[in-house]
Each structure stands twice: as structure tokens, then as C-alpha cells.
Amino acid sequence: MRAAWLLLALAAALYCAWRFAGPTPLQTNLLALLPATEADPVAEEAVDQLAGALGNRAVLLVSSQDAAHAKAAAGQLGAVLNASHAFASVTAQVPPFDLGRITRFYLPYRFGLLTAEDRAVAGGSAETLRGALAERLYGLPNAGLATPLADDPFGWLQHWLAGLPLAASNLTVEDGFLVAHRANTTSVLVIGTLPGSAYESEVQRGVLLAVAHGETALKASWPDVSVARTGAVFYAESARRASERDVHVIGIVSAVGIALLMLWIFRSPWLILLGFVSTALGVVCALAATMLVFGKLHLLTLVFGASLIGEAVDYSIQYFVVYLGARHGWDSRRGAREVLPALTVALSTSLLGYAILTFAPFPALRQIACFAIVGIFTAFASVIWLLPSLMTQPARRSPKTLFAVAAASLAKWQALIGGRRAWGVALVLVILAVPGWLQLRSDDDIHLLIQRDPALVAQERVVSEAVGADNSAQFFVVRGASPEAVLQRTETLCKRLGALTGASALSGWQSVTSFVPSEARQRADRALLGAHVFADPAALRALLGAAGFRDDVAQTWLDAWAHSGASVLHVDDWLAQLWSQPFRHLWLGRSVSTPGAFAAIVIPQGVSAANEPALLDVAHASPGVSFVDKAASVSRLFGVYRQDGAIWLAGALTLVLALLTFRYGWRGAIAVALPVWLAIGVTLAAFGYAHVRINLFNLLALMLVLGVGANYAVFLREGAARAFADRGAVWTGVLLSAATTLLSFGMLGMSSMPALKSFGATLSLGIMVSVMLAPIGIPSGIPSDMHKNQRRKA
Structure with a gap:
């Protein structure tokens, strides 16, 4: 038996070591916590693709009141980051770029690219055309993308190019740097592209080390310069570091506290060692099983796993109580058989509580459920089958005085x-709890799950304000059966967005159709020109000649029109251009999740609570369009599952009662279940009185209160019913089990994750009330210790 357990421990430990020796299995992506919330799988796919496209950059803003210092410092920072090899590429200075490339790219398609204003001009009279031509010839020069006069006599292409959202920010190019000016401060943008995922620990460490080194060098050379940074890599590293700190603090404090408690009660280092052997087996096997099943181990699971120590050690504590009570008549196998009924019922209730977590929509909660189920089952099995082979000798001493007290x-x-007073106690607690229940309120905000580092949030705000970019997480997903269908639907959507007025209006939007109109739009524009401008070539040639164009120039333009019939701009042509890279995330292309579907996104600018309802109305009125607000979607899902949680909890209470009835009969089952029922009621009432808004995680924690808190009444009832059992020892064991569990779960209150804080507060209060009311489950018919001692002497 010992050899079998040793092989299991070695296999689990070696697997964990192998996984951690390679690419880290830790999942630091906060989005991995969130469930699929969009009804359209293409929209959910868009969330992932957009997060991936925008998440592989680290953005740094170098600022100073001296413009020369800011630019010099940005150049130095870029050089340091580039030399660190922590980035795939670093852009501090924009390489020279010929803006004429953009003009030359669009030139073959010029006759299908008209602005709304130019459509009105082209469809007007000859006098209107003459005026447009005069304005082109004698008007002020265009500061944007210019087109040759011979290739664009009326300036229609130049007007269309002016509408390209190439500079949708406060940034301008000065001396090759991307610069933003605010009041007396000059800020320079430095962008680094990551060599891998922002959620890989090696990438995070390399980036943080390089940035820290660069900032230190800047402080030495330019004391007046400040650096603000943002990017998924910084948030992911912060979350990983905070979680690792939580694991260390919770694990170490729990382990030391439990060891001291057990040493005070049992006065035996040997028993402490055996208790931690059982617990370590549970934790190692749980780690291995979770990584085997899920592939990744989320930080939330790891932090929660550190608190599982207190629950896993409960089973060995109950066995130690029997061991110390037996003294010279000790038989390790018989001792295991004596605690088996209590541990089996306790394991069943705990497994039920964790099994319910597997139905929650959040991947991290399913991981926690898997981790806990494997961990506590392994701890249970080790107590029943391993510890008896290690504890064959009777105890040398027993804490009789403590047991007597x-x-x-x-x-x-x-x-x-x-006894009969239990119903009076229950009635009083319910009466006291009712006002608290009536004051219960809920809060389903997603930020209860994810809390970002305030320092990083402040720096992100500095970067956003300087650059002038809107970091709105809301966007539209437009899908269709072909790229052309997507483009047409996108144009319809943008037209409706442009029609919004007043409080519903947007400050703008980003769309792929700003760069690539639909084929239908291009052909319509060409047809308009063909019907009104090029229908009479002689009149058009005369118009151009009167304006001063040479005949050969006018003929060249007319020939270009004649040969442009098949020239249609497609998305793939635009994507092939190097300068389209900053905007490629607007085109999602062929869907991976839905065969035959294509998609694009439209990112609105200036989304607020005032105009969001109008945006939702626009999406609902547009075929193939959905409005994605991941935070709001998850918050709504929080609310739905919180409401369903009450039903789950009622169902779990019924299942536990049925399970206890099978063992104790219906009267005994009610007596054993009553303490944990009251504990749940008192916990909810306490939240109401304290005006603590409850959320899904409070209700899920109450499931665990049910699973874990019912154990104490079971331990007491089973221990009191055992022949020659010492009630003092049994009660000591129950209190010690509760103390270790409280110590572990209570430490969750120190976690940096708000969800785990909710777990910890709910579990701690519920378990505390459960153990204090556990004696209600002891039936009055069981003889007292005095009668047991007399019977033992007889």
C-alpha cells in the first residue's frame, strides 16, 4: 500500500515538474476567466481576435516639458529596448514613408471612390462641374494626401483620401517621432511588438526587465522625463505577480497556522507530518489532474488551491482523534473502519458542493471544482488506505485534560x-435574520471578478489622453456570407451611425469600409460618373480645355476612365499593403467557428451611457450586426446565474437532506442538516445588515458552506455514536477541523482578487456558524460519556 501511494505521488509530482519546467502552464489571461457571452459565435470569435490583435503591443509614452529632451529620451529608450531583445521590434522613430504610395495604390480605382459631397457634384449640372473644377484649380492646396492634377482634375480622389482615418489621434510626426503636445508637455510614443503571447511568463519577465532598465537609464540622463506605459503584458504580469504573492502568503500562513494548531492539540510532530502528507498528496494530485484535463492552470485556481489545505487536512484530523482516543487498544485498520462512515458522508456533501461549481459558466470555476474534487478525494483515500499502514503503533500519550474540558x-x-431547544434556537435565528434578508442587495459588476492594478490604470489613462485614442471596449461585429455582403452591411451600419444626432451621436468610428468600399458602392459611383460626367466625352474635353488642360492630358484622363471598367478594389488588395497593418484588426475575414461566414468590426468612438441604447437599437435594426460589450454581457450573465444560484442552492439543500436521510432517517437528517441551513441563513442576513451587496460568488461560496459546513454535524453525530468514543476528543477534532478550514479560507480575504475575497468572507462566516450549531445534530438518545465509561468498566 505504501509503495502504491509512493508511485502515485512520484507520478503526479514528476508530471507537475515536467509541466512547469517547459512553457509555463499558468494562465494569466484575464479574459480566460470570462465565459462565452455572445449569442453569435462569430461575435465571440471577434472578441478573442481583437484582444489578440491589440494585445501584442507594449506602448510607452515619454513626456517632458522640454520637447528636445522628450525626443532624445524616446530615442534612447527605443535603443535600450531594442538592444534587450525582449521585443520582436521597437518603434521609436517612424521610418521614412512616401505618402505617395497610398495615392498610387488607390489611383487605379479612382472612378469608384467618391465622397457623398462629390456624388452630389457629379450628378449635378455642367455649371456645378465647372465650379468644382475651378475650386480644384484655384483653391487652397490640400494639406493631406495630394493627387496629381492630371490624374484627378476634379479632386474627387483627393477628397476621398482626405477621409481616410489615418490620423485618428493627437499624434503628429516631428523629426521622425510620433509626438503629442498637451499644454506645456511634449509626449513621444514608443511602441514595442512582443515576441510571443503577452500572457507567457517568459515574455513578461523579459519585457519588465527591459523596461525597468530603460527607465533607470532615462532617469540618469534625463531627470525631467517621465514614462507611462500600457499594454496587456503589463496587466498580465501584474496579475501573475499578485497571484503568486497570494499563493505564497495563503499557503505559508495556512500551513504554519495549521501546524501550530495541530501541535497544540496533538503534541506530536509525527501526526503533523502525517497530516501534511495526506494534504500534500491531495494538492499534488489535484495540480496534476487539473493541468491534465484543462491544459492550463489559471491563477485563480492556484490561489484557491492554496486554501484547500485547511479542508483536506480535516479527514486526517478525524482519524487522529480516534487514534489518540484508543490508546493501548489501537488497531489502525479498525480505526479506519470507525471513521469511514463519517468521512464518507462528509466527502459526499463536499463533493456535491464542488460538483455544482462545474455547472457555472466560468472556466476558472470549473478548474477550481476539478482541483477541489480531486484534492479532497485523494486526501480522503489516503486517510482510509495510507495512514493505517503508517500508524500501526498506539499513541504514547493523549491530551486527556484538553479532551475533558x-x-x-x-x-x-x-x-x-x-434537543427540543434546537427548534427555539432556529426560530430565534430566523426572526433575527428576516430584517437582514429584506435588506439584501446585489451587484453583478464584472469588476468583482477582475481588479486591475490602479497604478497601471492611471498610466493607461495618461497614454490615452495624450494620444487621443478611445479605449472603448464596445464594438460592432458585422457578419455575412461573403466579403462583399460584409462590406455592404458595414456601409449600411455606418450610414445609420452617422444619422445619430444629439446625445445619441458618436464622435466617430473606425471601419474597414473607410479604406475599402463595397464593390456595389464602387460600381454605383462609377455608374454615376458614367451617366453624368463621361456620357458626353466631347463636352467633358471642352470643359477641361476651357479650364486650361492640354488636349493630351484630358485625353489621358478619358482613356484611364475607358480602361477602368474592371478595376474594383477588394479587401485582399488593401490587406497586402504594408501601411494597412495598424488597421487590419478591423477585418476579421473568414470565421473559424462558423463555416461560410465572414466578419468585420466597426469600433465606435465616444461611446457613453447616453448613446449606448441608441447603438443597441442600430445593431438590432441592422441585419447581420451585433453590438458587443463584453463587460456588460458578463455582468448580465452574472445576474442571471446569481438568480439561478438561489435555485441551485435550494436544490443542493434538498440533495444533502436526501443523502443524510439515507444514513440517519428523516428525523436525524433534519437534525444534522439544520446547523448548516441556519448557517447559510445567518450569513445572508449578516450581508444584509452590513449592506454588503451579494454576487454570484457569494452564492457559489454558500454551496461550499453547505458541502463543508455539514461535515461538522456529521463528524459529531458519527463520533458520538461510536462505541467507547470520547466526546471530548470528537468535539476537539471538530473544532480543530473548523479552525484549520477557517484559517485557510479566511486567508482568501487577503487575496488581491475580489472574487476570492467574496469566497473567503462567505465561507468563513458560514463555516463559523455551522460549527457552533453542529451539536444540534447529536441525538439525545446517544448515551453521555459518563454512561459510556460505566458501560466500558462493566
Whole structure:
């Protein structure tokens, strides 16, 4: 038996070591916590693709009141980051770029690219055309993308190019740097492209080390320069570092606290060692199983796993109580058989509580459920089959005095709340709880799950304000059966967005159709020119000649029109251009999740609570369009599952009662279940009185209160019913089990993750009330210790 457990431990430990030796299995992507919330799988795919496209950059803003210092410091920072090899590429200075490339790219398609204003001009009279031509010839020169007069006599292409959202920010190019000016401050943008995923720990460490080195060098050379940074890599590293700190603090404090408690009660380092052997087996096997099933281990699971120590050690504590109570008549196998019924019922209720978590929509909660189920089952199995082979010798001493004090306190406490008085206690607690229940309020905000580093949020705000970019997480997803269908639907959507007025209006939007109109739009524009401008070539040639164009220039333009019939701009042509790279995320292309579907996104600018309802109305009125607000979607899902959680909890209470009825009969089952029922009610009432808004995680924690808190009444009832059992020892074991569990779960309150804080607060209060009311489950028919001792002597 010992050899079998040793092989299991070695296999699990070697697998964990192998996984952690390679690419880290830790999942630091905060979005991995979130469920699929969009009804359209293409929209959910868009969320992932957009996050991936925008998440592989690290953005740094170098600022100073001296413009020369800001530019010099940005150049130095770019050189340091580039030399660190922590980035695939670093852009501090924009390489020379011929803007004429953009003009030359669009020139073959010029006759299908008209602005709304130019459509009105082209469809007008000859006098209107003459005026447009005069304005082109004698008007002020265009500061944007210019087109040759011979290739664009009326300036229609030049007007269309002016509408390209190439500079949708406050940035301008000065001396090769991307510069933003605000008041007296000059800020220079430095962008680094990551060599891998922002959620890989090696990438995070390399980036953080390089940035820290660069900032230190800047401080030495330019004391007046400040650096602000933003990017998914910084948030992911912050979350990983905070979670690792949580694991260390919770794990170490829990382990030390549990060891000291057990040493005070059992006065045996050997028993402490065996208790941690059982717990370590549970944790290692849980780690291995979770990584085997899910492939990745989320930080939330790891932090919660550190708190599982207190629950996993409960099973060995119950076995130690029997061991110390037996003294010279000790038989390790018989001792295991004596605790088997209590541990089996306790394991069943705990597994039920964690099994319910597997139905929650959040991937991290399913991981936690898998981790806990494997961990506590392994701990249970090790107590039943491994510890008896390691504890064959009887105990040398037993804490008789402590057990006697515990027995006396249990007798007094049971006399106060047990027997027929239990119903009076229950009634009083319910009466006191009702006002608290009536004050319960909920809060389903997604930020209860994810809390970003405030320092990074402040720096992100500095970068956004300087650049002038809107970091709105809301966007439209437009899907269709072909790229052309997507482009047409996108144009319809943009037209409706442009029609919004007043409080519903947007400040703008980004769309792929700003760069590539639909084929239908291009052909319509060409047809308009063919019907009104080029229908009479002689009149058009005369118009151009009167304006001063040479005949050969006018004929060249007319020939270009004649040969442009098949010239249609497609998305793939635009994507092939190097300068389209900053905007390629607007085109999602062929869907991976839905065969035969194509998609694009439209990112609105200036989204607010005032205009969001109008945006939703626009999406609902547009075929193939959905409005994605991931935060709001998850918050709504929080609310739905919180409401369903009440039903889950009621169902779980019923299942636990049925399970206990099978063992104790219906009267005994009610007596054993009553403490944990009251604990759940008191916990909810306390939240109401304290005006703590409850959320899904509070209700899920109450599931665990049900699974774990029911154990204490079970341990007491089973221990009191065992022949020659010492009630003082049993009560001591129950209190010690509760203390270790409280110590572990209570430490979750120190976690940096708000979700785990909710877990910890709910579990701690619920378990505390459960153990205090546990004596209600001891039936009055079981003989007291005094009668047991007399029977033992007889």
C-alpha cells in the first residue's frame, strides 16, 4: 500500500515538474476567466481576435516639458529596448514613408471612390462641374494626401483620401517621432511588438526587465522625463505577480497556522507530518489532474488551491482523534473502519458542493471544482488506505485534560442549543435574520471578478489622453456570407451611425469600409460618373480645355476612365499593403467557428451611457450586426446565474437532506442538516445588515458552506455514536477541523482578487456558524460519556 501511494505521488509530482519546467502552464489571461457571452459565435470569435490583435503591443509614452529632451529620451529608450531583445521590434522613430504610395495604390480605382459631397457634384449640372473644377484649380492646396492634377482634375480622389482615418489621434510626426503636445508637455510614443503571447511568463519577465532598465537609464540622463506605459503584458504580469504573492502568503500562513494548531492539540510532530502528507498528496494530485484535463492552470485556481489545505487536512484530523482516543487498544485498520462512515458522508456533501461549481459558466470555476474534487478525494483515500499502514503503533500519550474540558463545554453547549431547544434556537435565528434578508442587495459588476492594478490604470489613462485614442471596449461585429455582403452591411451600419444626432451621436468610428468600399458602392459611383460626367466625352474635353488642360492630358484622363471598367478594389488588395497593418484588426475575414461566414468590426468612438441604447437599437435594426460589450454581457450573465444560484442552492439543500436521510432517517437528517441551513441563513442576513451587496460568488461560496459546513454535524453525530468514543476528543477534532478550514479560507480575504475575497468572507462566516450549531445534530438518545465509561468498566 505504501509503495502504491509512493508511485502515485512520484507520478503526479514528476508530471507537475515536467509541466512547469517547459512553457509555463499558468494562465494569466484575464479574459480566460470570462465565459462565452455572445449569442453569435462569430461575435465571440471577434472578441478573442481583437484582444489578440491589440494585445501584442507594449506602448510607452515619454513626456517632458522640454520637447528636445522628450525626443532624445524616446530615442534612447527605443535603443535600450531594442538592444534587450525582449521585443520582436521597437518603434521609436517612424521610418521614412512616401505618402505617395497610398495615392498610387488607390489611383487605379479612382472612378469608384467618391465622397457623398462629390456624388452630389457629379450628378449635378455642367455649371456645378465647372465650379468644382475651378475650386480644384484655384483653391487652397490640400494639406493631406495630394493627387496629381492630371490624374484627378476634379479632386474627387483627393477628397476621398482626405477621409481616410489615418490620423485618428493627437499624434503628429516631428523629426521622425510620433509626438503629442498637451499644454506645456511634449509626449513621444514608443511602441514595442512582443515576441510571443503577452500572457507567457517568459515574455513578461523579459519585457519588465527591459523596461525597468530603460527607465533607470532615462532617469540618469534625463531627470525631467517621465514614462507611462500600457499594454496587456503589463496587466498580465501584474496579475501573475499578485497571484503568486497570494499563493505564497495563503499557503505559508495556512500551513504554519495549521501546524501550530495541530501541535497544540496533538503534541506530536509525527501526526503533523502525517497530516501534511495526506494534504500534500491531495494538492499534488489535484495540480496534476487539473493541468491534465484543462491544459492550463489559471491563477485563480492556484490561489484557491492554496486554501484547500485547511479542508483536506480535516479527514486526517478525524482519524487522529480516534487514534489518540484508543490508546493501548489501537488497531489502525479498525480505526479506519470507525471513521469511514463519517468521512464518507462528509466527502459526499463536499463533493456535491464542488460538483455544482462545474455547472457555472466560468472556466476558472470549473478548474477550481476539478482541483477541489480531486484534492479532497485523494486526501480522503489516503486517510482510509495510507495512514493505517503508517500508524500501526498506539499513541504514547493523549491530551486527556484538553479532551475533558472539551467534553464539559460540549455538554453545556448541547444542553443550551440541542434537543427540543434546537427548534427555539432556529426560530430565534430566523426572526433575527428576516430584517437582514429584506435588506439584501446585489451587484453583478464584472469588476468583482477582475481588479486591475490602479497604478497601471492611471498610466493607461495618461497614454490615452495624450494620444487621443478611445479605449472603448464596445464594438460592432458585422457578419455575412461573403466579403462583399460584409462590406455592404458595414456601409449600411455606418450610414445609420452617422444619422445619430444629439446625445445619441458618436464622435466617430473606425471601419474597414473607410479604406475599402463595397464593390456595389464602387460600381454605383462609377455608374454615376458614367451617366453624368463621361456620357458626353466631347463636352467633358471642352470643359477641361476651357479650364486650361492640354488636349493630351484630358485625353489621358478619358482613356484611364475607358480602361477602368474592371478595376474594383477588394479587401485582399488593401490587406497586402504594408501601411494597412495598424488597421487590419478591423477585418476579421473568414470565421473559424462558423463555416461560410465572414466578419468585420466597426469600433465606435465616444461611446457613453447616453448613446449606448441608441447603438443597441442600430445593431438590432441592422441585419447581420451585433453590438458587443463584453463587460456588460458578463455582468448580465452574472445576474442571471446569481438568480439561478438561489435555485441551485435550494436544490443542493434538498440533495444533502436526501443523502443524510439515507444514513440517519428523516428525523436525524433534519437534525444534522439544520446547523448548516441556519448557517447559510445567518450569513445572508449578516450581508444584509452590513449592506454588503451579494454576487454570484457569494452564492457559489454558500454551496461550499453547505458541502463543508455539514461535515461538522456529521463528524459529531458519527463520533458520538461510536462505541467507547470520547466526546471530548470528537468535539476537539471538530473544532480543530473548523479552525484549520477557517484559517485557510479566511486567508482568501487577503487575496488581491475580489472574487476570492467574496469566497473567503462567505465561507468563513458560514463555516463559523455551522460549527457552533453542529451539536444540534447529536441525538439525545446517544448515551453521555459518563454512561459510556460505566458501560466500558462493566
